[in-house]
Amino acid sequence: MDNGQLRFAHRADELADANTPIDPQAIFDYLYFHVIPSPRTIYKGIYRLPPGHTATLHNGQVKVERNWVPQFDELPKPSFDALKGEFLQLLQDAVATQLDGSKPACFLSGGTDSSTLAGMIGLASGKTAATYSIGFDAQGYDEMEYARLAAKHFKTEHHEYYVTPDDLVQGIAKVAAHYDQPFGNSSALPSYYCAKMAREDGVTKILGGDGGDELFGGNTRYAKQRVFGWYQNVPELLQKSVLEPLLNTGLASRFALTRKAGSYVEQAREPMPDRLQMYNLIMHLGPAEVLTPEFMGQIDVAAPLHFQSEVWKGATNCSELNKELAYDWRYTLAEIDLPKVMGATHCAGVEVGFPMLDDRMVDFSLKLPSAYKLKGMKLRWFFKEALRGFLPDEILTKRKQGFGLPFGVWANSHPELKALATESLHSLAKRGVVRTDFIETLLTKRLPEHPGYFGEMVWILMMLEQWLAAKAPNFKMA
Known part of the structure; x- marks a missing residue:
């Protein structure tokens, strides 16, 4: 609000x-x-309208309300064959809706969603799809073989690019500054280079497979949380009188089996979404160990979980799995994945469409039984079974990966990238946000010992500083 007027x-x-x-x-x-x-932004007094919400201005006051709440209405007697036929037709129609007559193209990671789009483009348009894949020359991070498998299976016009540490050095500042506020998802850089490759090939709109996991139950954490849910079936007397006192002892922590059991009980006791905070990077490290006392004095470390809990409560009258899906529509899709892809493609000069999130696809997922999404411990059971015979079996059974970036590995071995990260983190420390001693330990000890895990912390701190350097160079904690 600015002098009684709503600016947007x-x-x-x-x-x-x-x-x-x-x-x-x-x-x-x-x-x-x-x-x-959302609703917060990096700037005080400037707010972002949350997804599925409407803002109205009346008598100089802004009122923000939800205008869409998912209503899960699971079919009581589903017919797999009927649902399969409906699903495949909806998927083809959703892809056709996103095609605009230009060169038909999609990202291709080699996973089920992007591979499905590669095949559906051919059915929907009658043309050969152009597919674009990113690889990394780092053990455990490259899945180009699956992208090639899908490209060969659907006879696409396939294009590949291997991102290098030099690409990161050249692209980090540009991509960081392109977003309207700090954005720390590390796959934004590979997405940018993939979209850039497509743009240079004449593509003006590219399709992404985002949404399939969240609509149809494909994230591994859904199975993991189901395992923790089993603990609620244990009689409370046995929980409180035997298991928890026994496993919460120094003796139990000495042995691998009882230590693992104790960890399971500790996590299972926490309700959702509180349990997710146990895996949170900065909460695991300890905010006071990372942040300066001056900064700690101006924040509420409990605020993020409060907002998460409010979102969690928004989905009612549905299964625990569907509550997780609805939660992820907000936090994984609307707040992370979609802004990531849209920002990266826009930076490269390409439009993007998301067929999996077509309204008809969302409505279809709302009526799908929970057991069709997570059958026992089988993720995306219906989705995969409906596409069996359409997708290669190797893709249906592969482990999910995506455009994961081997930043931590490269930051240890590539001098220029290491120098960029080091300079960025020390500059951030001078702003009074992060403790200097934490930065030193992170760069000299933790990153070399565990590059995959602590590389993520280095990345988000570096991208924060890169954004501040471009958009708020004078910012410093008072």
Whole structure:
């Protein structure tokens, strides 16, 4: 609000100027989520309309309300064959709706969603799909073989690019500054280079497979949380009188089996979404160990979980799995994955469409039985069975990976990338946000010992500093 008027724009930075203060709480939210979820933005007094919400202005006051709440209405007597036929037709129609007559193209990671799009483009358009894949010359991070398998299976016009550490050195500042606020999902860089490759090949719109996991139960954490849910079937007397006292002892922690059992009980006792905070990077490290006392004095470390809990409560009258899906529609899709892909493609000069999130596909998923999404411990059971024979079996059974970036590995071995990360983190420490001693330990000890795990912390801190350097160079904690 500005003198009784509502100002709005597509980007938060379009409403800000050099005098707009940075919100310390938003920085903590960024370190917690690796993005800044709505309604907060990096700027004090500037807010982002949450997904599925409407803002109305009346008598100088803004009222924000939800305008869409998912209503899960599972079919009591589903027919697999009937649902399969409906699903395949809806999927083809959704792809056709996104095609605009230009060169038909899609991202191709080699996973089920992108591979499905590669095949459906041919059915929907009658043309050969152009597919674009990113690889990494790092053990455990490259899955180009699956992308090639899908491209060969559907006879696509296939294109590949291997991202290098030099690409990161050249692209980090550009991509960081392109977003309207700090954005720390590391696959934004590979997505940018993939979209850039497509743009240079004449593509003006590319399709992404985002949404399939969240609509049809494909994330591994859904099976993991189901295992923790089993603990609730244990009689409470046995929980409180035997298991928890026995496993919460120094003796139990000495042995691998009882230590693992104790960890299971500790996590199972926590309700959702509180349990997710146990895996959170900055909460695991300890905010006070990472952040300066001055910064800690201006933030509420409990605020992110409070917002998460409110979102969790929004899905009612549905199974525990569907509550997780609805939660992920907000936090995984609307706050992370979609802004990531849209930002990366826009930076490369390409439009993007998401057939999996077609309204008809969402409505279809709402009526699908929970057991069709997670059957026992089988993720995406219906989705995969419905596409069996359409997709190669190797893709249906592969482990999910995507465009994961081997940043931590490269930051240890590539001098220029290491120098960029080191300079960025020390610069951030000078702003009074992060403790200097934490930065030193992170770069000299933790990153070399565990590059995959601590590389993520280095990345989000580096991207925060890169954004501040471009958009708020004078920011410093008072």
